[in-house]
């Protein structure tokens with residue numbers, strides 16, 4: 001594992017090397033890379049397995065936000081082939097691949113922005129999202145987390161697997177570059193672009209807690225996705241953390 005200093009040095013160098021590159025629209029970004037996508041993401045294999053293991057056994061109906069081609073769902077359906085999934089994604093070609101792979105499962109796909117999707121009220125046993133929400137500012141995510149909390153049945157779980165910033169410096173650096181690039185290219189607020197703006201674990205956890213979640217478990221993985229199990233509840237914000 002790299003030291004934090006080396007990691008930040010490499011990140012600064014990469015931002016410098018790519019400073020002239022244009023931001024790409026989110027859905028176009030993934031459509032263009034569909035062919036190599038699953039191979040590119042295979043480095044996360046262990047995180048996908050862990051993610052599926054952490055989904056509670058009694059779940060029947062789950063909502064996957066930013067499901068893409070469903071790499072997390074491949075493992076979830078291996079564990080329980082009867083689970084009913086609604087997968088929401090902006091990118092139709094990613095959803096088409098997911099449907100092709102899993103034509104024999106209970107699957108509904110919705111090509112829509114998940115911030116606009118009607119999650120409903122006390123409808124889902126679990127809501128999951130893997131490697132998608134780190135593309136958005138906390139102001140936008142906080143409102144979504146409230147909708148997710150509202151959409152879960154009592155005792156339901158929000159399982160989040162995502163890229164987490166290693167420190168405030170990483171979070172602030174990426175946020176400032178992101179905002180500057182958007183400003184330079186005059187990109188309206190409503191347009192989504194592909195650029196990573198992860199939060200630190202502290203800030204991500206606080207957003208979830210502010211939406212009413214109890215953080216049950218955190219698998220903090222510096223070399224893979226960090227996985228957070230957040231349960232629907234009102235108070236008693238306990239925190240358990242385990243390094244993997």
Ligand SMILES: C[S@@+](CC[C@H](N)C(=O)[O-])C[C@H]1O[C@@H](n2cnc3c(N)ncnc32)[C@H](O)[C@@H]1O
Pocket residue numbers: 026027030041065066067068069070071072088089090091094112113114115129130131132135192
């Ligand atoms: C890195 S991929 C992850 C896909 C899948 N969860 C996985 O781990 O293989 C991120 C996905 O989030 C989707 N996405 C990003 N922003 C979205 C939004 N606002 N609404 C719906 N989907 C979104 C992208 O289209 C893309 O398929």
